[in-house]
Amino acid sequence: xxxxxxxxDKLTKQFGDFVATNQISFEVSKGEIFGFLGANGAGKxxxxxxxxxxxxxxxxxxxxAGFDVYKQTEQIKRNIGxxxxxxxxxxxxxxxxxxxxxxxxYGLPARELKAESESLLEKLGLQxxxxxxxxxxxxxxxxxxSFSVAILHRPQVVFLDEPTGGVDPVVRRQFWDLIxxxxxxxxxxxxxxxxxxxxxxxxxxxxxxxxxxEALDTPGGLKTQFKAATMDEVFYQLARGAKxxxx
Amino acid sequence: MATVELHGLMKHYGKDKIPxxxxxxxxxxxxxxxxxxxxxxxxxxxxxxxxxxxxxxxGGNATVAGYDIVKDYKAIRNRVGYMPxxxxxxxxxxxxxxxxxxxxxxxxxxxxxxxxxxxxxxxxEPFKNRRAGKLSGGMKQxxxxxxxxxHKPEVLFLDEPTTGVDAVxRKEFWEMLKRLKQQGITILVSTPYMxxxxxxxxxxxxxNGEILTVDTPEQIVRNYPFPLYAIRSERITxxxxxxxxxxxxxxxFAFGEYLHLTFKQPHEKAVASVTxxxxxxxxxxxxxxxxxxxxxxxxxxxxxxx
Amino acid sequence: xxxFIIFIRKxxxxxxxxxxxLLMLFGLPIVQIVLFGFALTNEINNSKMVVLDYARDKGSxxxxxxxESSRYFEIEKNLLSDKQLEAAFREGKIKxxxxxxxNFYHDLMHTNKTQLQVIADGTDPNTAxxxxxxxxxxxxxxxxxxxxxxKLPYRIVPELRMLYNPELKGxxxxxxxxxxxxxxxxxxxxxxxxxxxxxxxGTMEILLVxxxxxxxxxxxxxxxxxxxxxxxLAVILLLSVFALGLPVNGSVVLLVSVSTLYIITALSMGxxxxxxxxxxxxxxxxxxxxxxxxxxxxxxxxxxxxNMPLPLQVISNIVPAKWYYIIVKRVMIKGLGFxxxxxxxxILFVMTMLLLGISLKKFKIRLA
Numbered sequence: 025x026x027x028x029x030x031x032x033d034k035l036t037k038q039f040g041d042f043v044a045t046n047q048i049s050f051e052v053s054k055g056e057i058f059g060f061l062g063a064n065g066a067g068k069x070x071x072x073x074x075x076x077x078x079x080x081x082x083x084x085x086x087x088x089a090g091f092d093v094y095k096q097t098e099q100i101k102r103n104i105g106x107x108x109x110x111x112x113x114x115x116x117x118x119x120x121x122x123x124x125x126x127x128x129x130y131g132l133p134a135r136e137l138k139a140e141s142e143s144l145l146e147k148l149g150l151q152x153x154x155x156x157x158x159x160x161x162x163x164x165x166x167x168x169x170s171f172s173v174a175i176l177h178r179p180q181v182v183f184l185d186e187p188t189g190g191v192d193p194v195v196r197r198q199f200w201d202l203i204x205x206x207x208x209x210x211x212x213x214x215x216x217x218x219x220x221x222x223x224x225x226x227x228x229x230x231x232x233x234x235x236x237x238e239a240l241d242t243p244g245g246l247k248t249q250f251k252a253a254t255m256d257e258v259f260y261q262l263a264r265g266a267k268x269x270x271x
Numbered sequence: 272m273a274t275v276e277l278h279g280l281m282k283h284y285g286k287d288k289i290p291x292x293x294x295x296x297x298x299x300x301x302x303x304x305x306x307x308x309x310x311x312x313x314x315x316x317x318x319x320x321x322x323x324x325x326x327x328x329x330g331g332n333a334t335v336a337g338y339d340i341v342k343d344y345k346a347i348r349n350r351v352g353y354m355p356x357x358x359x360x361x362x363x364x365x366x367x368x369x370x371x372x373x374x375x376x377x378x379x380x381x382x383x384x385x386x387x388x389x390x391x392x393x394x395x396e397p398f399k400n401r402r403a404g405k406l407s408g409g410m411k412q413x414x415x416x417x418x419x420x421x422h423k424p425e426v427l428f429l430d431e432p433t434t435g436v437d438a439v440x441r442k443e444f445w446e447m448l449k450r451l452k453q454q455g456i457t458i459l460v461s462t463p464y465m466x467x468x469x470x471x472x473x474x475x476x477x478x479n480g481e482i483l484t485v486d487t488p489e490q491i492v493r494n495y496p497f498p499l500y501a502i503r504s505e506r507i508t509x510x511x512x513x514x515x516x517x518x519x520x521x522x523x524f525a526f527g528e529y530l531h532l533t534f535k536q537p538h539e540k541a542v543a544s545v546t547x548x549x550x551x552x553x554x555x556x557x558x559x560x561x562x563x564x565x566x567x568x569x570x571x572x573x574x575x576x577x
Numbered sequence: 578x579x580x581f582i583i584f585i586r587k588x589x590x591x592x593x594x595x596x597x598x599l600l601m602l603f604g605l606p607i608v609q610i611v612l613f614g615f616a617l618t619n620e621i622n623n624s625k626m627v628v629l630d631y632a633r634d635k636g637s638x639x640x641x642x643x644x645e646s647s648r649y650f651e652i653e654k655n656l657l658s659d660k661q662l663e664a665a666f667r668e669g670k671i672k673x674x675x676x677x678x679x680n681f682y683h684d685l686m687h688t689n690k691t692q693l694q695v696i697a698d699g700t701d702p703n704t705a706x707x708x709x710x711x712x713x714x715x716x717x718x719x720x721x722x723x724x725x726x727x728k729l730p731y732r733i734v735p736e737l738r739m740l741y742n743p744e745l746k747g748x749x750x751x752x753x754x755x756x757x758x759x760x761x762x763x764x765x766x767x768x769x770x771x772x773x774x775x776x777x778x779g780t781m782e783i784l785l786v787x788x789x790x791x792x793x794x795x796x797x798x799x800x801x802x803x804x805x806x807x808x809x810l811a812v813i814l815l816l817s818v819f820a821l822g823l824p825v826n827g828s829v830v831l832l833v834s835v836s837t838l839y840i841i842t843a844l845s846m847g848x849x850x851x852x853x854x855x856x857x858x859x860x861x862x863x864x865x866x867x868x869x870x871x872x873x874x875x876x877x878x879x880x881x882x883x884n885m886p887l888p889l890q891v892i893s894n895i896v897p898a899k900w901y902y903i904i905v906k907r908v909m910i911k912g913l914g915f916x917x918x919x920x921x922x923x924i925l926f927v928m929t930m931l932l933l934g935i936s937l938k939k940f941k942i943r944l945a
Contacts, residue, residue, distance in 0.1 A: 063437040064408035109435075163311045189435060190463045192310035192478065193571050197524050204508050219464075220438055224527035243528060254527065256438060263439040323786050325944040344942075345788075353786045355779040362778075363594040364587065375583040376787045418783075 029054050029181055029212040030075060034084035035093075037070050044070040046235040047084060052228075054180075057203065057213040059223050062232030063263040068216050071232070072183055075214070077101050089180040102130070105174035105211075108185035113170050115159030119150055122158055123173055130177035144172050164195030168202060175206055182206065184215040188222065200225055220256040229255070231262050238262050273298035274336055274426055274457040275305075275322065281330030282317045291317045293480040294331065299459060299473075304452045306471035307461040308566070314480040315461040316356050319430045322459070323353045336425050352424030354415050356431045362404030366395055366414055369403050370421060377422030387454060388417045391447050409440030416447065420456075427451070429460040433467065445470045465567035476570050483573040488566055495564040495572060497521065498537045501529040502545075504554040513552050517545065524571060531568055532559075580789050584797035591771065592801065602767070606759045606809050610752070610816045624708055626650045627665060629676040636682025636691075640719050644675065649711045666698060673697045673708050685723070752817045753905035754878025757898040759813065760806055760836065761843045761872050766864040767802045768847030773860040782944065791942045799844045806840045807833075826912030832905065835922060839901045842929040843868075849936040872898040900925045 030052040037044045045067040052058045062068045073079040075088050077097030086093045089103035113122040120141060127137040145151045148168055158166060167187060175182050184203075188196045200222070207213050215226065223229050223243060230240040239246055239262060243255055250258045275298065282292040292314040299305040307315050320326040322335055324344035332339065338346045360369050370392075374381050385392075391413050398406065403414060412432060419427060429448075433441045445467065448458055452472075460471070468474050469488045476483040476491070484491055504510045511530055514523040519541060521533040534541045542559055549557055564572075592598055626644070630637050645652045653671065665671045676694040678684075684691035695712050697705040775781040784794050810833070817823045825832060846868065854860045873879055875893035882893050893899050900921045907913045915922070 063439055064435075186435070190311035192313075192574065193465060193567050194524075194574060195310075200525060201511075208508075218435070218437055218441075221525075221527040225525060259438050260442065263437065266439070320782075320944060323782075325782055325785055327943060348786050349788045351786065353783060355782040357779040359778050359780075361587070361591070361780065363591055368587075368590070372583055372587050373783070373787075375580050376784070376789050378580065378788060 028052060028087075029056075029090075030058075030086070030088050030214065032071075032075070032084070032086040035071065035074060035081050035086045036083045037067075037074060037079060038082040043235050045074070045232075048232070048235075048237045049084075050230055050237060050240055052181075052212055052214065054212055055207050055210050056228065057207050057215065057226045059226030059229035060214060060216045060232070061223055061229060061259060062216075063266050066232040066263075066266065067235040068232055069185070072185060072214075072216070075100075076104060076106060076183055103180045105177070105179040105182035106185075107170050107174040107182065107187055109167075109187060109189040113158045113166065113173065116157060118155050118157055119145070119161070119169065120154045122169070123176065126173045127176050132177060140176060144176065148172060164191045164198075167191055168195070168199055171199065171202055175211055179211065181212040181214055184213065186216055186218060188217065188219065196222075220254065220259055223255040223259070231259060233262050233266050272301060272337075273334075274301045274303070275299040275334070275459065277318075277322075277331070277333040279331035280318065280321060280328050280333055282314070282321060282326065283329055291480050292321070292328075295477075295480070295482055296331075297475050297482060297485045299457060301457055302452065302455050304448060304458045304460070304470075304472045306468055306474040307459065307477060308463075308465060308468050308474050308570070309461075309477035310463050312479075313477045315477060316430055317480075318477075319353075319428050319459070319461060323351055323428055324348060350425045352419040352422065352427040354419040354427075354429045354432055356434070360403040360411065360415060360418065363402060365400050365402055366406070367399040369414060370417055373418040374421045379422050381421065384421055384423045387423055387451075388420050390450055391420075392417050408436050409443065412436060412440065412444055413447070416444075420451070424456065426457045426459065429458065431461050431463065433462055433464060441467070465565070465570055468566035474566070476566075476573060478570075478574055483570070491566060491569050492564050495569050497533040497572075499562055499564045499568060500532045500534075500542065500559055501526070501562045502532050502557070502559040503529045504549065504558070505556040506554065509552075510549070510554060513549060513554070514545075517548060519545065522571070522575070524568075526565070526567070531562075531564075581793055581797055584789075584793070585800055588771065588797065588801040592805065598767075602763060602805055603809070603812065605762065606755070606813050607816065609755045609759055610813060610820070622648050623651045624649060624673065624704075625653060625671040626673045626675065627653050627662060627671050629659070629662060629674065631679045632677040632681035634680075634682040636685055636723075637677040639723075640677075640716065641675075643715055643719050644712070647711070647715055649708070662696075666696075669698075671698070672704065673712065675712065751878060752813070752821065752823055753902050753909060754876060756810065756813055756836070756905055757839070757876050757878070757902045758869070758872055759809060760840055761868050761898055762864070763809060764802055764806055764840055764843030765847040765850065765868045766861060767805070768798055768844050769850040769854070769860040769864055770857050771802075772798055772848065772851035773854055773857050776855060777857060785942065785944070791940065792937070795848060795937070795940060799841075799848070802844060802847075803837070803840055806843075807837070810836050810840075823910075825909050827908035828914065831915055831918075832908050835901070835904050835908070835918075835925070838922070838925055838929060839897065842897045842925065842932060845929065845932040845936045849932065849939065852936060852939045852941065871896050875899055876902045878902055895928075897925060897928050900928075 028051040033049050034047040035045060035049070036047050048071060060068055060072070070079065074081050074093055075086060077088070077093060077100040081093060088100045091099040091103065093100065114125070117125065123141040123144060124137060127140065132140065145154050150165070150169065153161065158169070161169070171184070171187060188199055191199065203213055203215070217223065226243065228240065228242050229246060230237050232238065239249070239258070241249060246258045247253065247255065250261050252258045252261065277296050277298070280292055280295045281290070283290045295318060307318065309315055317326065321328050322333060322340060324340055324347050327341060332341070334340065335347050336350045340347060361372070364372065370381055395410055395413050395417070398410065403411065406414065416432070419429070433444055436444070441464070448460065452458060471488065473485065473487050474491070475485040486494070502510070507528070507530070511523065511525060514520050514530060514532060519534050519536055521535045523530055523532045546557055546559060592602065628641055630641065641652065644650050662674055666674070674696040676696070678692050678694070681691055681693070693716065695709055697709050699705050775784065785791065814825060818825065847864070850860055850863050850867070854863060875882065875896040876898035877893070882890055882899070885893070904918045904921045904925070907918050
């Protein structure tokens with residue numbers, strides 16, 4: 025039994041003189057929706073890359089899904105899902121081809137993949153569009169589809185990097201319904217966003233400023249702590265003090 | 272007199288003539304801060320590109336500063352400032368070199384219109400020898416705005432200037448726009464962030480190439496047709512599920528820590544009934560009160576009727 | 578005008594601040610010259626050769642001395658029998674053998690006719706042919722030296738190539754070829770990429786919306802690369818004169834003017850590519866596949882055009898590099914004047930105007 029799905033202990037990454045993330049420590053438990061906020065250039069992307077096994081930390085320790093970020097990056101990659109606003113599916117493949125491709129990458133057996141893709145299409149209401157090119161779908165559908173593909177192999181953790189940027193308000197909420205569904209099925213959600221109302225949807229939220237985690241609590245706890253009415257105010261109070269100007 | 276005027280503007284793309292802008296009409300008054308608000312793919316960039324003479328419309332017509340966007344494109348190009356959506360400046364040139372380049376391109380100098388950009392430029396001046404590629408998102412935004420303003424345009428078009436920028440930088444950016452407005456520049460700005468709507472004088476909500484409504488944010492909110500309630504309990508996910516299944520629910524959407532709820536039959540006992548129902552379903556810590564809608568509520572409501 | 582100048586200054590900054598671009602711009606011609614001029618040349622130095630001298634007379638000694646003094650051969654003399662000769666070939670130690678019959682000099686003096694056996698390792702036919710050619714040439718020189726202008730005992734028909742290339746220098750062919758290749762590559766690729774990059778950055782939209790005329794955008798993109806290309810041309814010529822020992826025999830002015838014309842051809846092609854592509858990668862790929870390949874194939878410096886099937890010969894006519902190559906060869910190596918290349922220059926000029934016209938017409942003042 026692993027107590028925490030993600031555990032970071034004084035995780036640090038330095039590029040030359042520049043400390044991108046400075047001794048960040050936190051734990052995320054199974055099925056938790058963890059909001060990872062911070063201004064542009066605060067070090068969110070660097071932290072996320074280290075946890076995904078794409079960057080080797082300079083110092084500190086971290087485990088993701090029970091695997092070490094220094095030595096077991098291959099195992100980590102097999103047990104996580106990743107989705108970003110920029111990462112899209114292949115626009116020139118059909119919906120079904122995309123699902124099969126990503127399922128194939130994670131080595132899902134053919135029969136299981138077939139059943140999975142059918143239930144996925146049904147859940148998203150995309151049966152009619154399954155033979156359409158992904159490029160012809162509206163952005164909201166694409167984002168919902170790529171999230172579903174990212175959790176197709178039932179990862180323990182899924183990392184979402186600004187998944188809802190630019191999508192319409194209704195689809196944005198439908199997207200969060202998907203996130204809640206996944207969390208209830210025991211998938212841990214690690215999400216960044218610029219929408220402060222979405223910070224409220226998270227179980228716990230951390231706010232990074234200049235490479236350090238300056239606050240970490242439930243949205244309610246943070247609002248009490250900073251005597252603020254909304255998460256927007258909490259964020260503003262913290263991030264306003266940021267010194268760092270370069271990415 | 273209207274500075275920007277659109278009449279039934281249309282644009283479609285590709286062989287299949289997929290419509291991107293359908294019969295769009297609105298006008299922007301002189302000195303107004305006008306917001307075009309809608310999600311990605313709604314047609315905001317296409318409208319901006321037609322108004323800045325970069326795209327030819329497939330139907331309808333429009334004028335900018337009194338000039339026709341097709342016939343008088345040269346005159347318009349002399350009078351507008353434009354910041355494209357993906358605009359990222361020359362990464363390998365320094366802040367000062369970028370600004371100087373655009374100033375010269377528009378037949379002016381930094382000194383000549385320094386007053387206009389002073390407020391913004393002083394914030395990036397300490398980094399003037401740094402290459403644009405090494406600036407943070409917020410800084411880049413400021414530099415891009417300086418570049419678009421350097422020739423003192425009559426009309427400023429800003430296509431999604433705050434997309435992907437954090438909440439603090441976004442706030443600062445809007446404060447800069449307010450100050451520019453005071454200098455008499457007409458500003459058209461597009462954004463996918465609904466919360467920015469209230470910062471504009473007037474807004475157009477746009478979805479799938481169609482205008483949902485054009486008005487002041489206050490009036491749009493006032494036009495919301497139903498009483499709106501904010502409701503929450505200790506288990507918010509279950510609350511949403513239960514309310515969606517509830518017979519008297521017209522709509523229910525998550526808004527931060529609350530759910531926003533409208534009733535099919537908004538009678539006096541509606542609130543009491545729903546509270547009873549939810550208590551019966553085992554919810555604790557229930558809180559329900561009537562609230563003023565936000566622009567986002569209006570957008571969702573208009574989307575559904577459209 | 579001020580706008581124009583600052584635009585050009587900006588382009589140069591782009592070039593000088595990007596190490597990769599800089600390396601490609603100025604490293605490429607040097608690498609190409611060195612590669613083609615030295616490494617890939619069909620000139621062979623110090624090839625191992627054995628001599629079986631059954632004559633051991635004045636004639637054989639003199640000819641052996643001549644062969645040995647040339648830098649093409651390194652002679653291992655101490656072979657005595659045919660058997661040893663065979664073994665040496667089989668082990669691959671030697672590439673050629675020259676066998677003097679007994680009475681070599683005597684026959685030459687008295688019957689005006691003597692025999693000389695030349696054996697070459699035919700596994701690499703190109704090398705073998707070249708080596709045999711060298712031996713023939715050296716023998717012929719020796720004949721002339723001995724006989725004066727009297728009738729030659731065996732005829733050596735010099736090849737056309739050797740007429741202008743008495744030392745059989747490979748560089749004579751390659752330098753004009755490299756010029757055609759490098760100028761084409763640099764101009765097409767750099768212009769197309771630099772314009773497409775503005776599209777990717779979103780700055781193209783601003784440039785178009787600005788009062789700066791679209792035609793001037795094109796011109797300010799072209800001028801820096803024209804200058805860079807002329808610098809490149811100078812580098813290539815200096816390298817060929819001082820490193821390869823290959824002088825410019827004809828008029829330098831004519832050579833530079835024709836090169837400028839060729840550079841403009843390439844620039845308009847780059848412009849044409851940029852109007853039809855939206856990403857830097859596509860532009861790069863199109864430049865490489867669409868320009869580099871035909872230039873290599875059809876310019877005539879790697880593969881002789883006259884040996885190609887007729888359809889390919891016809892196609893080669895639309896490759897500008899072919900005409901440029903012909904002109905440069907005539908002007909630079911043969912030292913001929915404008916009178917002998919006016920036809921080719923006219924063809925190149927018409928091509929340039931056509932390309933420039935099409936690309937200017939296709940360059941849009943709007944986005945779509």
